[in-house]
Amino acid sequence: MGRQGWFDVVSHIGQSSAPLYGVKVSHFLTKRRALVVWACAALLFVLAWWWRTGSMAAPDRVLSPLARRTIRTSSPPMQRVRGEFVRVYATNAVMASAILDEAEFSIGEISRRLGVAGSKRPVRILLLGDFELIQREGFRPDSLAINFGDEIFLKDDAGQLARPDRVTHELVHFVLREAYGSQIPLWLDEGLAARLGLAVSKSYRASRGRRVTGRRPGLSADRMDTLEVLTRRHTLPDDPEDAAVFYRASEELVGIIEDSIGTSRMPAYIAEVAEGEDWRAALNARLDGSPLINVSLEEAVRKRVTSQRDF
Numbered sequence: 199m200g201r202q203g204w205f206d207v208v209s210h211i212g213q214s215s216a217p218l219y220g221v222k223v224s225h226f227l228t229k230r231r232a233l234v235v236w237a238c239a240a241l242l243f244v245l246a247w248w249w250r251t252g253s254m255a256a257p258d259r260v261l262s263p264l265a266r267r268t269i270r271t272s273s274p275p276m277q278r279v280r281g282e283f284v285r286v287y288a289t290n291a292v293m294a295s296a297i298l299d300e301a302e303f304s305i306g307e308i309s310r311r312l313g314v315a316g317s318k319r320p321v322r323i324l325l326l327g328d329f330e331l332i333q334r335e336g337f338r339p340d341s342l343a344i345n346f347g348d349e350i351f352l353k354d355d356a357g358q359l360a361r362p363d364r365v366t367h368e369l370v371h372f373v374l375r376e377a378y379g380s381q382i383p384l385w386l387d388e389g390l391a392a393r394l395g396l397a398v399s400k401s402y403r404a405s406r407g408r409r410v411t412g413r414r415p416g417l418s419a420d421r422m423d424t425l426e427v428l429t430r431r432h433t434l435p436d437d438p439e440d441a442a443v444f445y446r447a448s449e450e451l452v453g454i455i456e457d458s459i460g461t462s463r464m465p466a467y468i469a470e471v472a473e474g475e476d477w478r479a480a481l482n483a484r485l486d487g488s489p490l491i492n493v494s495l496e497e498a499v500r501k502r503v504t505s506q507r508d509f
Protein backbone atom coordinates (compact mmCIF):
# COMPACT_ATOMS: atom_id res chain seq x y z
CA MET A 199 0.00 0.00 0.00
CA GLY A 200 1.26 3.47 -0.85
CA ARG A 201 1.55 6.48 1.42
CA GLN A 202 -1.68 7.07 3.25
CA GLY A 203 -2.66 10.29 4.93
CA TRP A 204 -5.57 12.51 5.80
CA PHE A 205 -6.53 13.17 2.19
CA ASP A 206 -6.59 9.44 1.47
CA VAL A 207 -9.07 8.91 4.24
CA VAL A 208 -11.27 11.73 3.00
CA SER A 209 -11.16 10.52 -0.57
CA HIS A 210 -12.06 6.99 0.44
CA ILE A 211 -14.95 8.14 2.58
CA GLY A 212 -16.35 9.89 -0.46
CA GLN A 213 -15.81 6.92 -2.74
CA SER A 214 -18.74 4.67 -2.10
CA SER A 215 -19.08 4.36 -5.86
CA ALA A 216 -15.32 4.17 -6.41
CA PRO A 217 -15.32 0.71 -8.05
CA LEU A 218 -17.38 2.16 -10.91
CA TYR A 219 -14.32 4.19 -11.82
CA GLY A 220 -11.98 1.27 -11.52
CA VAL A 221 -10.27 2.51 -8.37
CA LYS A 222 -8.97 -0.20 -6.10
CA VAL A 223 -10.66 0.11 -2.73
CA SER A 224 -8.76 -1.30 0.19
CA HIS A 225 -10.36 -2.11 3.54
CA PHE A 226 -11.10 1.19 5.30
CA LEU A 227 -10.03 0.28 8.81
CA THR A 228 -6.43 -0.63 8.34
CA LYS A 229 -4.27 -0.07 11.42
CA ARG A 230 -2.75 3.05 9.96
CA ARG A 231 -6.06 4.59 9.05
CA ALA A 232 -7.52 3.80 12.45
CA LEU A 233 -4.59 5.70 13.92
CA VAL A 234 -5.33 8.69 11.71
CA VAL A 235 -9.02 8.64 12.70
CA TRP A 236 -8.08 8.52 16.37
CA ALA A 237 -5.62 11.38 15.88
CA CYS A 238 -8.35 13.46 14.22
CA ALA A 239 -10.79 12.69 17.02
CA ALA A 240 -8.19 13.72 19.59
CA LEU A 241 -7.54 16.93 17.69
CA LEU A 242 -11.25 17.73 17.61
CA PHE A 243 -11.49 17.06 21.34
CA VAL A 244 -8.56 19.40 22.06
CA LEU A 245 -10.09 22.12 19.86
CA ALA A 246 -13.45 21.77 21.61
CA TRP A 247 -11.78 22.00 25.02
CA TRP A 248 -9.78 25.05 23.94
CA TRP A 249 -12.89 26.76 22.59
CA ARG A 250 -14.83 26.05 25.79
CA THR A 251 -12.15 27.35 28.16
CA GLY A 252 -11.61 30.32 25.84
CA SER A 253 -15.23 31.35 26.26
CA MET A 254 -15.05 31.28 30.06
CA ALA A 255 -14.10 34.27 32.16
CA ALA A 256 -10.57 33.22 33.07
CA PRO A 257 -8.41 33.11 29.98
CA ASP A 258 -6.49 36.23 30.98
CA ARG A 259 -3.01 34.81 31.36
CA VAL A 260 -1.63 37.94 32.99
CA LEU A 261 -4.04 37.88 35.92
CA SER A 262 -2.46 37.63 39.36
CA PRO A 263 -2.94 34.41 41.35
CA LEU A 264 -5.30 36.32 43.65
CA ALA A 265 -7.46 37.48 40.74
CA ARG A 266 -7.52 33.98 39.27
CA ARG A 267 -8.58 32.54 42.60
CA THR A 268 -11.39 35.06 43.07
CA ILE A 269 -12.69 34.34 39.56
CA ARG A 270 -12.40 30.59 39.98
CA THR A 271 -14.29 30.55 43.30
CA SER A 272 -16.94 33.11 42.34
CA SER A 273 -20.52 31.96 42.61
CA PRO A 274 -22.40 32.77 40.44
CA PRO A 275 -19.64 32.63 37.82
CA MET A 276 -18.07 35.86 36.60
CA GLN A 277 -18.68 37.38 33.21
CA ARG A 278 -15.94 39.26 31.42
CA VAL A 279 -16.35 42.27 29.14
CA ARG A 280 -13.40 43.86 27.40
CA GLY A 281 -12.69 47.21 25.81
CA GLU A 282 -9.59 48.81 24.34
CA PHE A 283 -8.06 49.86 27.68
CA VAL A 284 -10.10 48.02 30.26
CA ARG A 285 -11.27 44.50 31.14
CA VAL A 286 -14.08 44.09 33.64
CA TYR A 287 -15.06 40.96 35.57
CA ALA A 288 -18.39 40.86 37.39
CA THR A 289 -21.16 38.36 38.06
CA ASN A 290 -23.68 40.77 36.57
CA ALA A 291 -23.08 41.38 32.85
CA VAL A 292 -25.08 44.63 32.82
CA MET A 293 -23.03 46.01 35.70
CA ALA A 294 -19.81 44.89 34.00
CA SER A 295 -20.76 46.75 30.82
CA ALA A 296 -21.66 49.91 32.76
CA ILE A 297 -18.29 49.88 34.54
CA LEU A 298 -16.49 49.23 31.24
CA ASP A 299 -18.19 52.19 29.58
CA GLU A 300 -17.28 54.55 32.41
CA ALA A 301 -13.73 53.25 32.76
CA GLU A 302 -12.97 53.46 29.02
CA PHE A 303 -14.08 57.10 29.02
CA SER A 304 -12.33 57.96 32.27
CA ILE A 305 -8.92 56.46 31.75
CA GLY A 306 -8.19 58.69 28.75
CA GLU A 307 -9.58 61.73 30.51
CA ILE A 308 -7.50 61.10 33.65
CA SER A 309 -4.30 60.62 31.61
CA ARG A 310 -4.99 63.84 29.72
CA ARG A 311 -5.61 65.85 32.89
CA LEU A 312 -2.51 64.44 34.57
CA GLY A 313 -0.46 65.16 31.45
CA VAL A 314 0.84 61.59 31.17
CA ALA A 315 0.85 59.06 28.35
CA GLY A 316 -1.88 56.45 28.49
CA SER A 317 -1.02 53.11 30.03
CA LYS A 318 0.53 50.55 27.68
CA ARG A 319 -1.38 47.71 29.31
CA PRO A 320 -5.08 47.38 30.02
CA VAL A 321 -6.41 47.72 33.53
CA ARG A 322 -8.46 44.87 34.97
CA ILE A 323 -11.39 45.69 37.21
CA LEU A 324 -12.96 42.93 39.31
CA LEU A 325 -16.26 43.56 41.04
CA LEU A 326 -16.53 41.20 44.00
CA GLY A 327 -19.56 40.37 46.10
CA ASP A 328 -17.39 38.43 48.54
CA PHE A 329 -14.57 40.69 49.64
CA GLU A 330 -13.50 38.43 52.50
CA LEU A 331 -11.26 36.37 50.26
CA ILE A 332 -9.33 39.53 49.44
CA GLN A 333 -9.21 40.74 53.01
CA ARG A 334 -7.85 37.40 54.20
CA GLU A 335 -4.77 38.25 52.14
CA GLY A 336 -3.84 40.80 54.81
CA PHE A 337 -5.45 43.96 53.46
CA ARG A 338 -7.11 46.38 55.85
CA PRO A 339 -10.48 45.10 57.09
CA ASP A 340 -12.10 48.44 56.23
CA SER A 341 -10.84 48.29 52.62
CA LEU A 342 -13.53 48.96 50.05
CA ALA A 343 -11.25 48.80 47.04
CA ILE A 344 -7.83 47.32 46.46
CA ASN A 345 -5.58 48.58 43.76
CA PHE A 346 -2.28 47.03 42.82
CA GLY A 347 -0.43 46.31 39.63
CA ASP A 348 -2.90 46.44 36.76
CA GLU A 349 -5.77 45.11 38.86
CA ILE A 350 -8.50 46.90 40.77
CA PHE A 351 -10.77 44.96 43.12
CA LEU A 352 -14.02 46.73 43.95
CA LYS A 353 -16.42 45.71 46.66
CA ASP A 354 -19.88 45.12 45.25
CA ASP A 355 -22.20 46.56 47.86
CA ALA A 356 -24.99 49.12 47.96
CA GLY A 357 -22.98 51.75 49.86
CA GLN A 358 -20.19 51.63 47.29
CA LEU A 359 -22.62 51.66 44.38
CA ALA A 360 -23.89 55.01 45.60
CA ARG A 361 -20.44 56.57 45.36
CA PRO A 362 -20.16 58.31 41.99
CA ASP A 363 -16.35 58.28 42.05
CA ARG A 364 -15.67 54.69 43.09
CA VAL A 365 -14.36 53.66 39.64
CA THR A 366 -12.61 56.91 38.72
CA HIS A 367 -10.92 57.22 42.13
CA GLU A 368 -9.19 53.88 41.63
CA LEU A 369 -8.36 54.65 38.00
CA VAL A 370 -6.49 57.79 39.09
CA HIS A 371 -4.32 55.59 41.34
CA PHE A 372 -3.73 53.22 38.41
CA VAL A 373 -2.76 55.97 35.96
CA LEU A 374 -0.42 57.60 38.48
CA ARG A 375 1.22 54.27 39.25
CA GLU A 376 1.70 53.46 35.58
CA ALA A 377 3.31 56.87 35.01
CA TYR A 378 5.39 57.26 38.17
CA GLY A 379 5.65 53.85 39.83
CA SER A 380 5.67 54.22 43.60
CA GLN A 381 7.21 57.69 43.52
CA ILE A 382 4.03 59.63 44.26
CA PRO A 383 3.70 60.48 47.98
CA LEU A 384 0.61 59.01 49.65
CA TRP A 385 -1.05 62.39 50.35
CA LEU A 386 -0.70 63.47 46.72
CA ASP A 387 -1.86 60.07 45.43
CA GLU A 388 -5.00 60.07 47.61
CA GLY A 389 -5.64 63.80 47.20
CA LEU A 390 -5.55 63.53 43.41
CA ALA A 391 -7.63 60.35 43.40
CA ALA A 392 -10.34 62.09 45.45
CA ARG A 393 -10.31 65.41 43.59
CA LEU A 394 -9.68 64.26 40.04
CA GLY A 395 -11.75 61.10 40.51
CA LEU A 396 -14.82 63.16 41.34
CA ALA A 397 -14.18 65.69 38.55
CA VAL A 398 -13.82 62.98 35.89
CA SER A 399 -16.84 61.10 37.21
CA LYS A 400 -18.88 64.29 36.82
CA SER A 401 -17.56 64.76 33.27
CA TYR A 402 -18.48 61.19 32.36
CA ARG A 403 -22.00 61.53 33.71
CA ALA A 404 -22.43 64.93 32.05
CA SER A 405 -21.42 63.33 28.73
CA ARG A 406 -24.34 60.92 29.24
CA GLY A 407 -26.76 63.70 30.17
CA ARG A 408 -26.62 63.06 33.90
CA ARG A 409 -25.60 65.32 36.73
CA VAL A 410 -23.88 64.36 39.96
CA THR A 411 -24.43 66.30 43.14
CA GLY A 412 -23.44 65.42 46.66
CA ARG A 413 -22.05 66.70 49.90
CA ARG A 414 -18.82 66.25 51.79
CA PRO A 415 -19.66 66.73 55.45
CA GLY A 416 -17.32 68.69 57.69
CA LEU A 417 -15.02 66.55 59.84
CA SER A 418 -13.42 67.19 63.19
CA ALA A 419 -9.86 68.32 62.59
CA ASP A 420 -8.80 67.84 66.22
CA ARG A 421 -6.75 64.79 65.28
CA MET A 422 -5.56 66.05 61.93
CA ASP A 423 -1.85 65.59 61.40
CA THR A 424 0.35 68.62 60.93
CA LEU A 425 1.22 69.05 57.25
CA GLU A 426 4.76 67.91 58.04
CA VAL A 427 3.45 64.57 59.34
CA LEU A 428 0.67 64.28 56.77
CA THR A 429 2.97 64.72 53.80
CA ARG A 430 5.51 62.21 55.11
CA ARG A 431 3.09 59.37 55.66
CA HIS A 432 3.66 56.14 53.73
CA THR A 433 0.68 54.36 55.28
CA LEU A 434 -2.81 55.36 56.35
CA PRO A 435 -3.52 56.00 60.06
CA ASP A 436 -4.72 52.78 61.74
CA ASP A 437 -7.91 54.27 63.13
CA PRO A 438 -10.59 54.44 60.39
CA GLU A 439 -11.74 57.89 61.60
CA ASP A 440 -8.21 59.23 61.48
CA ALA A 441 -7.86 57.67 58.03
CA ALA A 442 -11.00 59.53 56.90
CA VAL A 443 -9.48 62.81 58.13
CA PHE A 444 -6.22 62.00 56.33
CA TYR A 445 -8.09 61.39 53.04
CA ARG A 446 -10.02 64.60 53.39
CA ALA A 447 -7.00 66.72 54.41
CA SER A 448 -5.03 65.32 51.45
CA GLU A 449 -7.87 66.19 49.09
CA GLU A 450 -8.13 69.72 50.49
CA LEU A 451 -4.37 70.27 50.33
CA VAL A 452 -4.32 69.22 46.68
CA GLY A 453 -7.32 71.51 46.08
CA ILE A 454 -5.56 74.50 47.63
CA ILE A 455 -2.41 73.82 45.60
CA GLU A 456 -4.38 73.49 42.36
CA ASP A 457 -6.40 76.64 43.07
CA SER A 458 -3.17 78.53 43.80
CA ILE A 459 -0.99 77.53 40.87
CA GLY A 460 -3.71 76.81 38.32
CA THR A 461 -4.90 73.52 36.83
CA SER A 462 -2.63 73.80 33.79
CA ARG A 463 0.47 73.75 36.00
CA MET A 464 -0.53 70.69 38.02
CA PRO A 465 1.00 68.05 35.69
CA ALA A 466 4.48 69.60 35.94
CA TYR A 467 4.07 70.06 39.71
CA ILE A 468 3.10 66.39 40.17
CA ALA A 469 5.99 65.23 37.98
CA GLU A 470 8.47 67.32 39.96
CA VAL A 471 7.27 65.98 43.33
CA ALA A 472 7.37 62.43 41.92
CA GLU A 473 10.99 63.04 40.95
CA GLY A 474 11.77 63.82 44.59
CA GLU A 475 11.43 67.59 44.86
CA ASP A 476 10.05 68.84 48.19
CA TRP A 477 6.30 69.47 47.72
CA ARG A 478 6.43 72.87 49.42
CA ALA A 479 9.46 74.07 47.48
CA ALA A 480 7.83 72.98 44.21
CA LEU A 481 4.69 74.87 45.27
CA ASN A 482 6.50 78.06 46.30
CA ALA A 483 8.40 78.07 43.01
CA ARG A 484 5.05 78.34 41.20
CA LEU A 485 3.31 80.90 43.39
CA ASP A 486 4.89 83.95 41.75
CA GLY A 487 4.57 85.96 44.97
CA SER A 488 0.82 85.30 45.32
CA PRO A 489 -0.66 85.78 48.81
CA LEU A 490 -0.57 82.06 49.67
CA ILE A 491 3.08 82.40 50.66
CA ASN A 492 2.02 84.52 53.60
CA VAL A 493 -0.91 82.52 54.91
CA SER A 494 -0.70 79.41 56.96
CA LEU A 495 -1.35 76.57 54.58
CA GLU A 496 -2.11 74.27 57.45
CA GLU A 497 -4.81 76.56 58.80
CA ALA A 498 -6.36 76.77 55.34
CA VAL A 499 -6.47 72.96 55.07
CA ARG A 500 -7.89 72.61 58.58
CA LYS A 501 -10.64 75.11 57.81
CA ARG A 502 -11.65 73.27 54.65
CA VAL A 503 -11.61 69.88 56.39
CA THR A 504 -14.07 71.10 59.03
CA SER A 505 -16.38 72.76 56.50
CA GLN A 506 -19.25 71.04 54.74
CA ARG A 507 -18.80 71.19 50.99
CA ASP A 508 -21.36 70.59 48.26
CA PHE A 509 -20.34 69.34 44.84
Ligand SMILES: [Zn+2]
Binds near residue numbers: 371
Ligand atom coordinates in the same frame (compact mmCIF):
# COMPACT_ATOMS: atom_id res chain seq x y z
ZN1 LIG B 1 -7.53 55.95 47.19
